[in-house]
Every structure is written in C-alpha cells, then in structure tokens.
Amino acid sequence: MRALLLRDLRLALRSGGGAGLGLAFFLIVVMLIPFGIGPDTALLARVAPGVLWVAALLACLLSLDRLFQADAEDGSLDIIALSPLPLEGAVLIKALAHWMTTGLPLIVAAPVLGITLNLPSGGYGWLIASLAAGTPALSALGAFAASLTVGLRRGGLLLSLLVLPLYIPTLIFGARCASVAANGQDALPAFLILAGLSLGTLALAPFAAAAALRSQLR
C-alpha cells in the first residue's frame, strides 16, 4: 500500500506529472471572477466562499482523467489488480495520492485567495475546515468516475459530465459551511453534515470504482 502511494506521489510530482497545474488553474479561475462580476468588494465578499468552492471543485477535475488512464495504458493497472492488495484498497490509495497532490495544495492556497476576494475574517477557519473535510470526497468520487471512463477516447470530457453532478451535495454543504461562517453564524451543523457526507463517500466510492475497474479489465 505504501509502495503504491509513494509511487503515485512520485509520478505526480516529477516533471510532466502536472501536480502544480490544478493549483495554477485554481488561481486563474478565482482571478477571473472579479473581471466577470466587477471589483465591488462588498459583492466579492458575499460570493467569495461559493467562488472558492466551485473553483476548487473544477481544479480537482483537471488531473482526474489521468488517475487510471496512464496505468491502464502501460499495463500497471493489471499488475495492481493481480497484486494481493484488494482493488478497493488500491482505488482508495490512488484517490489519496490524488488528494495529496491536488486537494491539499488547494486547502493551503484557498485562504490566500480568500484575502484577494475580501472574504470576511470569520470565514477563514471554516473555509479551511470545510475544504479539508470535503475535498477527500471529491477525489474519491473522481476516482469512481475515472474508473468508468478508463480507455475511452475523449474520456476526459465524459468524465466531467459524469462527476460534476455527483459533486453537488458536497458543494452545497461545503460552500454553505464557509458562507454561514463568513456571515458570523454557527457553521457547525453544515460542517457536520459535510463531514458525514464525505466519510460516507470515502467508505462507499472505492467499492463502486473497484467494481467498474473489474468490469474494465475483464
């Protein structure tokens, strides 16, 4: 398990892995918002939690199509499937590696970008907390959608169509948690629902993804 995790992390971090791309994309999307809606700071402060969440969600998408694709092309996916590690475990590890290279940098960058959007000071702690609780679920659901589209031409496009609707509940509670906190209200209920949703997803998504991968390899 550790070997697989380290291998995936190394592949992502070396040149051509594209780990920094998601972060750069996140920055650009957030930067585009003020151009789109105007530089009014009060308005920006109001939309900041939602914008940061939507941008994080889109940035997560970028590297998903490579999650199993590269392994399927060079045959290492077959080896992983034959190894004593259950396929569910392998999926979870790969989702974890994806989260560490995509989700984690986003969590670190989000407060900084929050400053540029004039996010009210109460929102920062809960923004970080909600992203930390929600982004693992995004990676796990992404692994599921990636397992459905392995080996398809134009799989990346189809993948975004499949995965974005699945992100809706996470997005609703994540953004709500951050925006409620930014308004100075109690964000704990939204956070707890988000955390429950995220844990449930983490527990179940690997099984669905492994079932899809088995059908792909048959």
Add this chain to the structure above:
Amino acid sequence: MSFWEFANPARFMRLSGRILPWLVALAVLSLGGGLIWGFFLTPDADQFGSTVKIIYIHVPSAFLAINIYFMMFVTSLIWLIRRHHVSALAAKAAAPIGAAMTLVALVTGALWGQPMWGTWWVWDPRLTSFLIMFVFYLGYLALWAAIEEPDKAADLTSILALVGSLFAVLSRYAVNFWNQGLHQGASLSMDAEENVSDVFWQPLVLSIIGFFALFLVLLLIGTRTEIRSRRLRAMLMQEAN
C-alpha cells in the same frame, strides 16, 4: 413458472409482441381521453385561469421522470446480480424516454411559472433537483454511447445508475437546505386531506395512466429494437468469421 423466465429474450420478444398492440390502444384511449377531457371539458380554476390545464402534461411527465429513474435503478440492479440481458437493455431503452419526460416537465413548468410566479425559472428545490436529474440522465446516455463493447457498457452504466440514484436522492434533500421552495406541494397523494378538487383530478389520473401506457409502449419498442440490433450484431460477427 418463475418470473425470471421473461428474462429469456425469445420469450420476451413473443410476449411483448403480443401485448404491444393492446398497450398502444390503451395509451391512445387514455391519453387522448384524459387530455381532451382535461383541456376542453373542465372549467378554469379560480386563481389560475386556464393555465391550470398544463397540469395534465406537467404532473404525469414529472411523475414518470422520477419513476423511470427508479425503474432504471431496479433493472440495473437486476443486471448486475442476475445478468439478464433484457434487464440491461430495458434500462438502456428507458433512459432517453426519462430524459425527454424530465425535459417536458421542466419546460411545461417554466411555461406555467412565467404567468403565475412571474418568472420562467427559480432555483427552487424541486426545480433544481429536476435539473440535476436531467444531468444524470444525460451522463448515463453519454456513457452508453461512449463504450463499444455491449456487456462492458451494460456493467458500467449499471454501476453509474446505482451511484447516480444515491446521489440524486442526496441532492434532492441537500437542496432543501440551500433554498426555500416556491413550488407547491404534491398535487395528488393518498393521505392528504386536501387534493386538487375532483373536477381536476379525475382527468389528471386518466392522463397519468395514458402517459404511463405511452412509456410502456415506447419502452417495449425500444427494448425490442435493442434485442434485434444485438442479434443483428451477433449474426454479422458470425458471418465475418
């Protein structure tokens, strides 16, 4: 005789061929009857004027949109557990009908909402979850279209249908937290004290039956077409060898 014998494609083709004309007749009669009764023979409602008549299309299509999704869930489960091809093909044939019904419900709702609510669209929980369901239908159809190998496509789309149903239900309740509703409650239910008044609900029930029969007709035709094209494919492959 067990229920599963209908999973035999040859048997399914025989039986469905025999009941199809009757279903067509039922669909024409009840749909035509319900709509004509509803459109021309009922009075206008007090507050709504004649816009109320869109209910005879809106409610049945919304009803079917949800139930077709549920039917796809069940048939996908049957395919994954018992691997009956008819089941997977029925799910495939149902999806475009369901997507069309969802679209009809959304469009008729918008047409009604414009004069009544003063807006074509609001981000109300019911409307939003229907839009989400429409996107789920599109993703499901796109996945079927993208995979060439039939059995693999059936497997993957079935898994997607299961996960998708779970998340469609989750989204349905999640959007409740996110906005308050403008849409009224259910028009028909068994346990409600107050339903829409009798003059309206009798033709409504008839047109729901009509829509349902129409769905069954389209479903059987679609499934029969899928089975035939599957046979054709097998014959072509045999000839090529």
